[in-house]
Amino acid sequence: MSISPDSHAPESSLTRLAPVEAVLFDVDGTLCDSDPLHYFAFREMLLEIGYNNGIPIDEEFFIKNIAGRHSDDTARILFPDWDFEKASKFVDDKEAMFRRIVAEQLKPIDGIHKLCKWVEDQGLKRAAVTNAPRANAELMISMLGLSDFFQVVIIGSECERAKPFPDPYLKALKELNASAEHTFIFEDSASGIKAGVAAGMPVIGLTTRNPEKSLKEAGATFLIKDYEDPKLWKALGELEKGGAILRCQSSVTK
Template identity: 35%
Template sequence: MLTALLFDLDGTLTDTDTLHLQAFRQLLHEHDGRELSQAQFDAQVSGRANGELFAELFAGASAEQCRALAERKEALFRDLAPSLEPMPGLLRLLEHARSQALGLCVVTNAPRLNAEHMLSAMGLGRHFEHVLVAEELARPKPDPLPYLTGLQRLGAEAGQALAFEDSLPGVAAASGAGIFTVGVATTQTPARLLAAGAGLVIDDFNAPALWALIKAMQ
């Protein structure tokens, strides 16, 4: 029986990758005049936690410098996102979850400040019992730990849950935790999401296949 829904945030609850790409481009231009293509962003940046990512992007920089650069990039992103639109069908799904008393959790590689900002910008903060962020856990996605922690917080078994993810590290993390993972095709192709471990791929939360799956699990 379905008891819990676990959601990634960026690209899943709201389509933010264009804004993150803009913030990264501005940061790299400010720092050393570098360019960042959409293809590079999709392949190397999207969905990754800042610790490993910034050490890779700014090889030779100290850990303190990488933290400062990450904070600058996230501040740029928040400035670009004063308000955000929930993905189509999300409010419908959250209302269904409320009516069925399903546990709800956000599991994100985004920093805490970003997660709180995005949920507030969508008016969704009150919907989620737990918001788990990578910087407060021992290991980020693609490790399964964030999703295993989410299940633990909700008191749910993996077989009683659905996870929603748009990135390849996120799909790997959720499916690695044993959760049936629904890929949201905002930032990756359906083929890549399926190859990463998604059991179903949807364009948004209105997809009939998603609602058929939910009905089958209840």
């Protein structure tokens, strides 16, 4: 299914999926506002090695070159002249630094627990689909109290190709035994939105940190500020009112 951004009202965009059976979520920037922590870790570690002649990277550089990307892609972009193993080791060390600081500073996106309760109340299948390393993803999901919420956690590096390719989202559908025609996605990066659209699903874009223009150009169906956004709840209300929810009783192996 292909839905051009803003071509339909939010509620009609989702009711076209009737009956909805599953919801998929990215993690970084979608469940929690983690990008500032990633930015801090990259900035400090790059400073330590004198990257960019000792000039700290700015947020624009981070958004353009790092945010939402798989770690292998980040390594190649940051260090095109380095041996790949050395570049990957740097990125791995940065992820370890991120995990050390995340415990004290991780902030959920406003309304995420309200939305998760709605998803559970509707009996929908749900998966987390991320380019983050599994250790990062499971730590963040646990800290947010969502370990029992997600039936499946799909990691980009464990697929044949990571986002922006559709493989992680297609794998989530397969493991949930769900159909792209009855599933929608929450994402916050252009890379993730492109992956969801390529997998044939409408993607609701969160304007957590990335420019709205890039999210729209990537193919977001509509944009929301957070999970308290009235635009989102109007769309979900239309689903309920129209009886467009498929309550899924089948179990999914975690």
